[in-house]
Amino acid sequence: MNDTTIERILFHAPNPAAPPELLKRLQAGIALQPAKSGTQKTREWQSPLRRWFPALAFSLLLLSCAIMIAVQVNWSADLKRENAVLQASTANLAQLREQHLAFEKAAAQQDELAQLQKDNQELHALQAEVAQLRDLPSQIQRLQNENRRLATALTAPTPASGANFFDEAQNEAERIYCVNNLKQLGLAMRIWEGDNGNKYSTSLVAMSNELSTVKVLLCPSDKARKDYSTLSFGQFQDNMTSYQYVAQPDDERFPECITAYCPIHHNYLLGDGSVQTVDPAKVREMKKDGRLYLQQINSGTGQ
Amino acid sequence: MSDAAEILCERAQKGDVAAASDLVTLFYQRIFAYLRRLSGNDEDAADLTQKTFTRSWQSLASYQRRSSFSTWLHGIAHHVYLDWRRKRSVGDAQTDEWWETLAGNSRTPFEDTAERELARQLYRWVDDLDDEKKQTVHLHYYQNLTLNETAEVLGVAVSTVKYRLREALDFLRARSNETERTERKVV
DSSP states (O other): OOHHHHHHHHHTOOOOOOOHHHHHHHHHTOOOOOOOHHHHHHHHHHHHHHHHHHHHHHHHHHHHHHHHHHHHHHHHHHHHHHHHHHHHHTTTHHHHHHHHHHHHHHHHHHHHHHHHHHHHHHHHHHHHHHHHHHHHHHHHHHHHHHHHHHHHHHHSOOTTTSSOHHHHHHHHHHHHHHHHHHHHHHHHHHHHHHHTTTOOOSOSGGGGGGOSOGGGGSOTTOGGGGGGGGOOTTTOOGGGOSSEEOOOTTGGGOTTSEEEEETTTTEEEETTSOEEEOOTTTEEEEEETTEEEEEETTTOOOO | OHHHHHHHHHHHHTTOHHHHHHHHHHHHHHHHHHHHHHHSSHHHHHHHHHHHHHHHHHHGGGOOOSSOHHHHHHHHHHHHHHHHHHHHOSOOOOOHHHHHHHHHHSOOSOOSHHHHHHHHHHHHHHHHSOHHHHHHHIIIIISOOOHHHHHHHHTSOHHHHHHHHHHHHHHHHHHHHHHHHHHHHHO
16 A cells, blocks of 8 residues: 555545534533733733844844954954064074073083082091091900900909909998998887887887888898898797897987997997997997997097 | 634634634534544543633633634644543543444445455554654544644644654555555465
8 A cells, every 4th residue: 555545545534423412512611701902902012022032132142242253353462462572582592592501501510510529528528437447446456455454353353352343342232221221220210209208119020110111120131031021010020130129218318329230230320310330340339327339449439 | 714714713702602603613523523533432522622612712812813723723622632631641542343333424435345444444553653643643634734734733843743744654554564465365
């Protein structure tokens, strides 16, 4: 079937008949509305603007284009002027290039010179360091000899005591430690006395509240009592101390009498709280009115 | 008819009910036929025709004769149908019996039984077209509107109308050729 046949058939499509009562219904439903004169007037008033709107819009567009073109022409003219000025100023460009090259060459040479000077200074510094390093082995050798000599001197026994240097130092340290212990004892006795009617204690352990540790009651040179240092005051007894406690309750009135002493170092704690270290060959103990005093062996006076 | 319609329309715009009644008499068959083919049954078509004329009376004051009254009225009918379709969402297709009955009852140039059968199939295939093409075929071929009038009613360019008609004819021709081939094989 061709298009002509199809179109002929379509053009002659049967028309369905309307129901007979439809015409009456439609005619009965006619409700004409009066024309709106106000609207018409408004449209007539608006019509010139509407009619001229495309032309106005097009004119506006043309005007905008013209302004843009004018601005661009102006810019173009400015750029051309600037270009001409720049071309004029670069007329002697070749000469400037040569000068620039020469200047760059000179600057490079100057940099090279500065670098050489710097290298030279570094070289001098290195030479000085090398000279110092050359002396270094001889200095090391000298110091080693000195060290050896000192080590020999330290380890060799001294002619007076027969003990070496370290033993003497150890003994001296222990003596000072012992003096310190006695001073702490003296301080504890003073505190205890202040709290107990100005009377000295008759026992060292009784002053446990005034003492920081039992180590105060042990002389560091008393190796036999070394193990007691780990005990507490509850376990410690008066016969465990290294020091002889000979204080009488009213000894505070006799500042020169002995209250306690160390039989190893011959350190004596006196009634005034001071500690005296004496040479047993020159000083001895002297008992007077039930109290102990120190007395010079040759003169018979206390120290 | 066109001049008569324009004169009647002018009179109706001035409030002449008799002229409006004459306009109804002049156009209601065409509008009913158009809507009947699209809607699928007499009741809906009658309702839609009534709505079309009611809306036309409401808008008659704003009719400015940019197109013919017939085109303007078809435009209103087209939009009334589209509103109805939007609410219904699915349209009823015409049955084969409807087309056969219609073809049998109407006066048509197809005296030959084979051609009448062919026409019946063709109308069925038109209903199978997509909605845009179907609308275009209905307005141009069934309602005898020109290409320009069809374009105005549908609110598209004339070139679009031509394109849709071309596509529709291609589709109908292809269906027809396919049917012919099948019949030959059977024979």
